Amino acid sequence: MLEDRERFSQTLASWFKHEGRQDLPWRTTRDPYAILVSEVMLQQTQVVTVLSRGYYTNWLEKFPDVATLAAAKEEEVLKMWEGLGYYSRARNLQKAAQAVIENHDGIFPTSPEEVRALPGVGRYTAGAVCCFALGLPEPIVDANVARVLARLMDFHQPVDSTSGIKQLWEWATECVPETDSYHYNSGLMELGQRICKPKAPDCGICPVKNWCTCDSPEKLPIKKERRKTIHRDEHSLYAVSEGKILLHREPERRRQGLWRLPERTSNEIAGLPLAAKMKYSITHYRVTLHVYEITGAKAREDEAWHSLESLASLPMPSPYRRALETVQESFLLQP
DNA sequence: GAGACGTGGTC
DNA sequence: TGACCAAGTCT
Numbered sequence: 001m002l003e004d005r006e007r008f009s010q011t012l013a014s015w016f017k018h019e020g021r022q023d024l025p026w027r028t029t030r031d032p033y034a035i036l037v038s039e040v041m042l043q044q045t046q047v048v049t050v051l052s053r054g055y056y057t058n059w060l061e062k063f064p065d066v067a068t069l070a071a072a073k074e075e076e077v078l079k080m081w082e083g084l085g086y087y088s089r090a091r092n093l094q095k096a097a098q099a100v101i102e103n104h105d106g107i108f109p110t111s112p113e114e115v116r117a118l119p120g121v122g123r124y125t126a127g128a129v130c131c132f133a134l135g136l137p138e139p140i141v142d143a144n145v146a147r148v149l150a151r152l153m154d155f156h157q158p159v160d161s162t163s164g165i166k167q168l169w170e171w172a173t174e175c176v177p178e179t180d181s182y183h184y185n186s187g188l189m190e191l192g193q194r195i196c197k198p199k200a201p202d203c204g205i206c207p208v209k210n211w212c213t214c215d216s217p218e219k220l221p222i223k224k225e226r227r228k229t230i231h232r233d234e235h236s237l238y239a240v241s242e243g244k245i246l247l248h249r250e251p252e253r254r255r256q257g258l259w260r261l262p263e264r265t266s267n268e269i270a271g272l273p274l275a276a277k278m279k280y281s282i283t284h285y286r287v288t289l290h291v292y293e294i295t296g297a298k299a300r301e302d303e304a305w306h307s308l309e310s311l312a313s314l315p316m317p318s319p320y321r322r323a324l325e326t327v328q329e330s331f332l333l334q335p
Numbered sequence: 336g337a338g339a340c341g342t343g344g345t346c
Numbered sequence: 347t348g349a350c351c352a353a354g355t356c357t
Contacts, residue, residue: 040353041353042352042353043354045343046351046353085341085343086342088355088356089340089354120354123355142353144353162336199346199351282342283339318342319341319342
């Protein structure tokens, strides 16, 4: 156990006040809705990615409050999320907004239990919203905090196992201070992000190195074995006719609402000219995507013709967006 | 409780 | 190139 938790918490909070990044857009607001948006965007996603194409500020410009988001079209919502991945986050965010309208009279809930009950809000996000927006002394454990705590406590069990997760949340709960939890929790995360990094941690400048009990930080945290990468081929169509392109709308719940190039079996594309070939990764798959040019394709279930002008406004996973660009560029080069 | 879910960056 | 990683949640 950390001997003097209060001094530890104060040291970290103080470090954040002086050294923490204050320029991040979600650190200039206490609006629970805006904080929720940032936390959901940042789930399994790095800060630079969210900042890169202005996802956060664009989102708040388009959906400035819960009511606007709740009333938006799902396709618009997904379009604003395009390129961020894990698209169920966007759908759940809209469902959460609708839940606030329907179940809380449009007023964002202020208890951890009610926040936790919103769609797409797990233990981490609930704690983060309650702490960063409402100032409550709620614990949080994300990948950064897990790594920092595992090293501080020289924790040699997998941090992604049930018992490991339980232990980390206990530590986090014990350490969060009653006052100034905002700066403490922010400091804990930012420490993991900037100093207590996965590789080559800068222990020399760590503000809480005096509390750290591990001697090989680069070996922690321990994680369960990863799934092996599986290679597979994907054959898709670039079917254009009379200014329209054939696209497939994902019917499955997880990817619902996103448009992609229609897929065909290797038998069905036999003999068609290859228009583009590229690789992309998705979770543990490494996919080689082949795109074939075809005229006179027939739309199947969940497939529809879209005007080429409307293409840009449709929500589409990044690999297909990139594939389309590649194909169309090659057509421009040799008309 | 394991597996699914995206993407872009780093080494 | 490929493996690893990231402000996790849901089923």
